[in-house]
Amino acid sequence: MSESSPQPAGLPFLKGHGTQNDFVIVPDPDGRLVIGPEAVAALCDRRAGIGADGLLRVVRSAADPAAADQADRAEWFMDYRNADGSIAEMCGNGVRVFARYLVDAGLAEPGELAVATRAGVRTVRIAADAEDGTPGDVTVGMGRAELPGPDGIEVAVGERRWPARNVNMGNPHAVAFVESLDHAGELRSAPLTSPAEAYPDGVNVEFVVDRGPRHVAMRVHERGSGETLSCGTGACAVAVAAIRRDGLDPAVTGEAVSYTVDVLGGRLVITEYPDGRVEKTGPAVIVARGELDAGWLAALQG
C-alpha cells in the first residue's frame, strides 16, 4: 500500500459487518491510496492482519477512474476487494456497511443515498435506530437479476452433484438447491462448477434448503474469500432462483414477492418487484475504528 504524497503516521481504518460478512473499511476520500492485492490480503488476514472477508475503500467517485463516469449520480464509490485481493463487481453486504460508515462519519445525509459500484449505482436507505439504540436496518436497491443460463449447469462437492441456476447480480452466482446444508461439506476449497464456460471469471456458489413458505437458508463459498457467513448478492441470487422455482416470478404474476433468506450470520429479506428490481434489507454495523501501525504499513510496501 502506498500513498502518492507524504504518508501519515498511521492510516485510519474501521471494521464493520453485515450479517457477519465482515469488512476492513479504509477511508480514502481523495483517492490518494494505492492498495495492491498483497496489501488487501495482508489486511484481511485473520491472524497476521485485521481480518475480514473483504475490503471497502471509501473514495469519491470523481477521484477514481473506475467510477468517474458515475460521479454525476453518486458522490461516493465503493471500491470493493475480496480477501485474496481480487476485485469484484459488487458486494451486497458491503454496500450496506459502506452506507452506514458514510452516514456515521457525516459524509452523507441519512435517508436515501446513491453509491457507485463497479456494477453501477446502487441506492441505499437507512432506517432510523430503534429506541433502545439498535441500529436501523439498511435496504439496498440491488438492480435487476440476470439469469443467463446455460441449461445444464452443475455444482459438485465430493461425490454429490446438483443442478444449479446461473444468476448474475452484478457478480456471478451458481445457486444449487440441496437436501441438507451439511452436504456442502467443509467448503475449504471452491466447489466444482460445470460447464467451465458458464463462469469464465469464477463464481460464488450458494447451497440452499427450504425452511418454510418463502423462507430458505443458505451457505455460500465466495469467489476470492472462501466460505463466508453471509453474502448479500448471493442471498439475492438465491431468492430470485427460489422465486422462479416456485412459479412466483413477479414479472408474470404482477405481484412483488419477498423471501426470507437465513445465512449463517443472520437473516436477510429480499423482495423482487414486477419490473424486475430486487431489494435487500438487513443489518449493517460498524464495530471498531483505529489506526494501522505505520511500521507494519511500511513493511507491506516492501
Ligand SMILES: N[C@@H](CCC[C@H](N)C(=O)O)C(=O)O
Ligand atoms: N460478500 C459479498 C460478495 C463479494 C464479492 C464476491 N466474493 C465476488 O467475487 O463476486 C456480498 O455480500 O455480496
